[in-house]
Amino acid sequence: MSFTRITGTGSALPGRCVTNEQLAADLATRDIETSDAWIGERTGIRQRYLAGPGETTSTLAVAAARKALEAAGREPGDIDLIVLATSTPDMIFPSTACLVQAELGIKGGPAFDIQAVCSGFVYGLATADALIRTGMYQRALVIGAETFSRILDWNDRTTCVLFGDGAGAVVLEASETPGVRATKLHADGSYSKILCTAGSVNSGVVTGDPFLRMEGQAVFKLAVTVLEQNARELLSASGLTAEQLDWTIPHQANIRILQATSKRLGLPMDKLVVTVDRHGNTSAASVPLALDEAVRDGRIKPGHNVLLQGVGGGFTWGGAIVTF
Numbered sequence: 001m002s003f004t005r006i007t008g009t010g011s012a013l014p015g016r017c018v019t020n021e022q023l024a025a026d027l028a029t030r031d032i033e034t035s036d037a038w039i040g041e042r043t044g045i046r047q048r049y050l051a052g053p054g055e056t057t058s059t060l061a062v063a064a065a066r067k068a069l070e071a072a073g074r075e076p077g078d079i080d081l082i083v084l085a086t087s088t089p090d091m092i093f094p095s096t097a098c099l100v101q102a103e104l105g106i107k108g109g110p111a112f113d114i115q116a117v118c119s120g121f122v123y124g125l126a127t128a129d130a131l132i133r134t135g136m137y138q139r140a141l142v143i144g145a146e147t148f149s150r151i152l153d154w155n156d157r158t159t160c161v162l163f164g165d166g167a168g169a170v171v172l173e174a175s176e177t178p179g180v181r182a183t184k185l186h187a188d189g190s191y192s193k194i195l196c197t198a199g200s201v202n203s204g205v206v207t208g209d210p211f212l213r214m215e216g217q218a219v220f221k222l223a224v225t226v227l228e229q230n231a232r233e234l235l236s237a238s239g240l241t242a243e244q245l246d247w248t249i250p251h252q253a254n255i256r257i258l259q260a261t262s263k264r265l266g267l268p269m270d271k272l273v274v275t276v277d278r279h280g281n282t283s284a285a286s287v288p289l290a291l292d293e294a295v296r297d298g299r300i301k302p303g304h305n306v307l308l309q310g311v312g313g314g315f316t317w318g319g320a321i322v323t324f
């Protein structure tokens with residue numbers, strides 16, 4: 001068997017939903033001015049889910065993974081590889097993938113985290129696809145899970161209104177038919193400073209800035225450029241035309257980035273899966289969260305060709321074209 005297929009999807013959101021109005025009212029108590037109108041017009045975001053006590057990256061990941069397993073008709077014991085994308089792990093180590101493995105009662109196969117910020121899920125999918133196609137493993141859980149609310153500076157209105165928490169997961173299995181038709185990953189570390197959480201822990205002390213910082217306009221311009229390039233190289237590698245794509249699921253950072261990319265590719269907006277309005281930017285979780293929504297509500301049907309794309313800190317970007 002030389003292909004892989006996604007056989008189940010799942011997702012999980014924290015219990016607390018915070019609307020733009022609620023966030024603006026909360027920030028106003030600290031003399032920070034923002035509004036539903038500003039956030040909505042600039043980003044398309046109307047609300048986000050924020051983790052509360054007891055909700056961590058691993059608990060959200062486990063909840064999403066259980067739903068993906070159920071959808072695939074698989075038991076945890078069927079899984080022999082776990083790849084988890086996150087930039088907000090529960091701990092420095094062990095990896096969040098190992099925590100998820102233990103919670104699901106899985107033993108023996110490899111479990112590891114991938115850190116590629118908002119591109120993390122497509123990095124994980126491409127990695128698991130390659131490992132399964134070599135014949136080393138049969139069935140993987142690929143998870144994107146984040147609690148970005150932990151690394152936001154709630155006094156910085158230019159970033160704190162943009163992000164949310166959540167997790168999405170897929171079961172990826174060896175298959176005789178594709179499946180994952182093409183994957184392409186990229187990074188350019190020379191852009192590391194335009195989007196970063198630069199702080200670290202050294203000898204028990206937090207050194208540097210522990211909060212997410214972003215040069216929004218620089219990120220916006222780069223994101224639109226690389227998403228278009230990546231979509232074109234994936235179409236070429238898969239042998240499909242843009243017209244043969246049934247759905248596109250880019251990283252959900254900003255509705256204007258999604259619209260600009262679709263326009264450049266000549267794709268109609270009604271082929272775009274949009275969750276940024278309800279989830280905000282959930283980094284590595286955004287693509288699998290949107291994918292699960294579109295699979296469960298019946299938009300993505302068997303045989304559909306779907307473009308999945310991530311872009312984010314690093315700078316990293318990449319994607320996959322997958323037939324369901």
Ligand code: ACO
Nearest residue numbers: 034038042117118157158161216217219220253254312313
């Ligand atoms: N409420 C009200 N006003 C605000 C807010 C806010 N929350 N935030 C900024 N402003 C103000 C600014 O201070 C500025 O005021 P000024 O003109 O008086 O100086 C004005 O609004 C415009 O600010 P800009 O930064 O120019 O706004 P822009 O239109 O660029 O929108 C945004 C900012 C939404 C961040 C946009 O640049 C963007 O979406 N960038 C891309 C983000 C992204 O794609 N990230 C993906 C990767 S994420 C990851 O990897 C973790």
